[in-house]
Each structure stands twice: as structure tokens, then as C-alpha cells.
Amino acid sequence: MARVSSDHEHFSSRWTFILAAVGSAVGLGNIWKFPYEAGQGGGGAFVLVYLGFVFLIGVPVMIGELAIGRRGQSSPPIAVANLAFEEGRSVFWSILGWMGVLGAFLVLSFYSVIAGWTLDYIFKTVIGVTGQVTAETSGEVFGGLLASWERMAAWHFLFIAMTVFIIARGVTSGIEQAVTYLMPALFVLLIILVAYALVAGEARQAMLFLFQPDFSKLTPNVVIQALGQAFFSLSLGLGAVMIYGSYLPKSVSIPRSAVIIGAADTVVALLAGLAIFPLVFAYNLDVGSGPGLIFETLPIAFAQMPGGSIFGFLFFTLLTVAAITSSISMMEPMVSYLQERHYVKRVKAAIGVGIAAFVFGLGTVFSFNIWADVKLFDRTFFDTLDFVTNNLLMPLGGLLVALFVGWAMRFASVREELSSVSDGFFARIYGLLSVVCPIALVLVFLNVAGLLSFG
Numbered sequence: 001m002a003r004v005s006s007d008h009e010h011f012s013s014r015w016t017f018i019l020a021a022v023g024s025a026v027g028l029g030n031i032w033k034f035p036y037e038a039g040q041g042g043g044g045a046f047v048l049v050y051l052g053f054v055f056l057i058g059v060p061v062m063i064g065e066l067a068i069g070r071r072g073q074s075s076p077p078i079a080v081a082n083l084a085f086e087e088g089r090s091v092f093w094s095i096l097g098w099m100g101v102l103g104a105f106l107v108l109s110f111y112s113v114i115a116g117w118t119l120d121y122i123f124k125t126v127i128g129v130t131g132q133v134t135a136e137t138s139g140e141v142f143g144g145l146l147a148s149w150e151r152m153a154a155w156h157f158l159f160i161a162m163t164v165f166i167i168a169r170g171v172t173s174g175i176e177q178a179v180t181y182l183m184p185a186l187f188v189l190l191i192i193l194v195a196y197a198l199v200a201g202e203a204r205q206a207m208l209f210l211f212q213p214d215f216s217k218l219t220p221n222v223v224i225q226a227l228g229q230a231f232f233s234l235s236l237g238l239g240a241v242m243i244y245g246s247y248l249p250k251s252v253s254i255p256r257s258a259v260i261i262g263a264a265d266t267v268v269a270l271l272a273g274l275a276i277f278p279l280v281f282a283y284n285l286d287v288g289s290g291p292g293l294i295f296e297t298l299p300i301a302f303a304q305m306p307g308g309s310i311f312g313f314l315f316f317t318l319l320t321v322a323a324i325t326s327s328i329s330m331m332e333p334m335v336s337y338l339q340e341r342h343y344v345k346r347v348k349a350a351i352g353v354g355i356a357a358f359v360f361g362l363g364t365v366f367s368f369n370i371w372a373d374v375k376l377f378d379r380t381f382f383d384t385l386d387f388v389t390n391n392l393l394m395p396l397g398g399l400l401v402a403l404f405v406g407w408a409m410r411f412a413s414v415r416e417e418l419s420s421v422s423d424g425f426f427a428r429i430y431g432l433l434s435v436v437c438p439i440a441l442v443l444v445f446l447n448v449a450g451l452l453s454f455g
């Protein structure tokens with residue numbers, strides 16, 4: 001068996017693992033990103049392709065990533081190297097772990113900036129700003145935040161500091177405790193918001209928009225966005241799932257857990273869509289307005305509903321919590337690597353990674369104001385990071401996971417790691433992972449490169 005580091009922690013039960021993994025999956029990706037991407041991607045067609053990617057590609061890749069983590073018993077670069085060695089393969093495969101650590105860091109740097117917006121909105125609800133927001137002024141309020149780099153940087157700093165605080169204390173106790181209460185609370189609150197939006201907003205129009213696919217809207221770009229979003233939302237291809245896999249007790253069924261995580265993540269994304277689009281249509285807001293969508297729409301509802309400031313406060317607080325349970329899973333791969341490979345103390349490693357992510361994240365902060373006109377290939381710093389991680393690094397990580405588990409590892413080793421499921425179920429997972437995922441991912445890459453067009 002691979003080298004097991006003496007201080008490598010483990011989750012205390014299957015349930016706490018599922019909560020932590022759902023905590024990683026459910027975050028800004030579901031509530032902030034999914035609605036605006038669906039809005040920009042034309043609605044139903046995007047949603048359908050997204051669902052297909054989640055279950056046919058995302059869940060199998062998650063199974064593969066968890067299996068690598070649990071068998072490798074270490075931080076991603078070492079876990080993959082251990083396993084490659086054990087399977088008689090080239091150490092070159094550890095690039096998969098390296099890309100993950102780097103990619104997770106890049107995502108953390110901008111994720112924390114967006115999470116900072118949620119902190120700002122908590123503050124706004126407390127001081128009563130959001131109580132007076134109307135459909136006319138909401139855009140201005142949000143624009144005011146984006147225009148102030150100092151304010152964004154301060155919230156970004158605070159969010160990184162909170163992430164560092166939890167990671168420094170070790171994953172299992174802090175995170176396990178937090179997710180046990182906060183994830184169910186987030187779910188209940190979302191249901192209340194959905195109920196409100198369906199009653200007070202344009203429910204029918206929203207349903208049609210989200211669930212009636214108009215295939216003329218399906219361009220190659222929309223397909224790529226949907227794939228990137230599926231990977232982002234499930235936290236795939238960046239070592240976050242792999243590191244949680246390494247903390248996973250042997251007795252837990254990986255395939256069953258992955259299906260539960262995928263389903264929970266999808267339900268939350270769809271609920272977020274149902275909480276937001278009825279209001280977008282009711283107030284004639286622009287479905288394609290992009291990253292500001294939830295910050296511009298939900299406050300309008302909070303300002304009008306009875307007890308809205310309390311709901312607003314709770315909503316943005318829980319969104320922050322959902323973001324933290326995700327950001328810790330982005331910081332953990334690099335911190336555990338520094339700790340296990342270079343013997344850096346956990347606290348020091350967490351602070352160091354936090355400082356680096358803060359400084360790098362300033363690029364994202366500036367792309368909304370002083371660097372708004374600095375563009376590379378027509379993209380701001382933030383757009384570039386988002387594109388590189390979402391559309392390149394994460395799917396590429398997924399492709400390497402599929403190739404590693406499906407082709408580089410011995411069949412018997414994979415079967416042993418996934419021994420909890422029947423032969424029939426296993427055959428389906430293996431087929432998806434070794435054949436369908438690589439083909440689909442390569443096709444999408446060819447598309448990204450502009451070599452092929454099926455639009």
C-alpha cells in the first residue's frame with residue numbers, strides 16, 4: 001500500500017464525509033454562477049446539457065478522483081505519484097496532482113473575491129441599504145461595490161482570513177461541525193426563497209425558461225460552458241475531491257457517495273434557478289446580465305417581502321457559509337502538500353497560501369474597476385482566470401483522472417477500490433470513465449481550440 005503520512009486525518013463517518021463533499025460542491029457555483037450561466041446560455045438547452053454532463057461525465061470523474069485520493073492516501077501530487085508507482089506507471093502522471101493544486105489555488109483567488117461580495121451584502125442588509133433597493137436602483141448599488149477596489153479588497157481579505165482560520169485548525173473537526181448544521185439550514189432557506197419567488201414572481205415564465213429547451217440556442221460555446229460549469233459545480237479536476245477522498249474511510253462506498261453528492265448539488269442549483277428567474281422576469285431584469293445577476297435581483301425581492309431584511313441577512317450569510325465550505329476544499333490540497341511533503345506546520349502553510357491567494361486575488365478585484373480595460377484576448381484578468389480554470393484546467397484534470405483510472409491503473413485495483421457495487425453497476429461506471437468521458441472531453445477540447453464545430 002502507498003505511503004501513509006502519520007498525521008493524515010480521516011473523516012469520522014460516511015455521513016460527515018458526504019456533508020463535507022456536498023459542502024465543497026455546493027457553493028457560489030450553484031447559487032451565483034449556475035443561474036447567470038443558464039441565463040447567458042439561453043436557459044433550458046443549457047440546463048439539459050448541464051444535467052447530462054453532471055451525471056454522465058461529472059459523477060464518473062468524481063468516482064475516479066475519490067478512488068485515486070483514497071488509494072493514494074496523500075495530498076494530490078504525492079497521491080498520484082504513489083499510485084502511479086504502485087501500478088507500474090510513469091511518475092509523469094503526478095502532473096495531474098500538480099495541475100490540481102495550482103488550479104485550486106487560482107480558483108480560490110477569485111472565488112474569495114466573489115465571496116467578498118456576499119460579505120458586503122450581509123453588511124448592506126444589516127445597515128439597511130438593501131431595504132430600500134428597487135428594480136431601478138439595484139444595479140447602481142451593485143455597481144457601487146464593483147467600482148470600489150478598496151472595499152472589495154477588504155472583504156476579499158476577510159474571506160481569505162476566515163478560510164485560513166478553519167484550515168489552520170485542521171479539517172475534520174472544524175468542517176465536520178460546521179457543515180452538519182449549516183448545509184441543512186441553507187437548504188431550508190433556499191426552499192423558502194423558491195416558494196416566495198414562485199408565488200410573487202413570474203413562475204410560469206421561469207419554468208419555461210429553465211426547463212423548455214430551445215436547441216437553436218445551443219452553440220459550441222454553450223456546450224463548453226455547460227461542461228465547465230458541471231466540473232466547477234462538482235469541484236472536479238482540481239484535487240479538492242481527491243484530497244477529501246484521501247480522508248475517506250475505507251468502508252464508505254465511493255460510487256454511492258458520488259451519486260448522492262451529484263444529486264444534492266444539482267438540486268441546489270435548480271432551486272437557485274427557481275428562486276431567481278421568477279423575480280428576474282417579474283421585474284423585467286436582463287437574464288443575461290452575467291455575474292451580477294443574484295446581487296441585483298434578490299435584494300429587490302428582499303426589499304419587498306415581509307421580514308425581507310432578515311431573509312436577506314440569512315441568505316447572504318448562508319451563501320457565505322456555502323462559499324467557505326467550498327473554499328476550504330480549494331486551500332486544503334496545497335496546505336496538505338506543504339505539510340506532508342515539506343513538513344511546514346499546518347498553521348504556517350495555511351497563512352502562507354492565504355497571503356498568496358489574497359495578493360493574486362487582487363488581480364480579480366482590479367478587473368472590475370482600475371483594470372477593467374486591461375484585456376488579454378478581449379478578456380479581463382478575472383474573465384481569463386475563470387476561462388482558464390473552468391474551461392481548460394478542470395476538464396483537463398477530469399480527462400487525466402479518466403485516463404489514469406480507466407487505462408493506467410490495473411483493472412483489479414480499480415475494482416477493489418470500488419468493490420461496494422455490483423458487477424453491473426461497476427461495468428457502467430468503468431465504461432463511462434474509460435471510454436465515454438475521454439471521448440467527450442477530447443471533443444470538447446477540440447472545440448475549445450476551434451478545430452471542430454458542431455454548432
Ligand code: PFF
Pocket residue numbers: 024025026027028029030104107232233234235236238239240241326327329330
Ligand atoms: N464547487 C464549488 C461551487 O460550486 O461553488 C466551487 C469549487 C470548489 C470549485 C472546489 C473547485 C474546487 F476545487
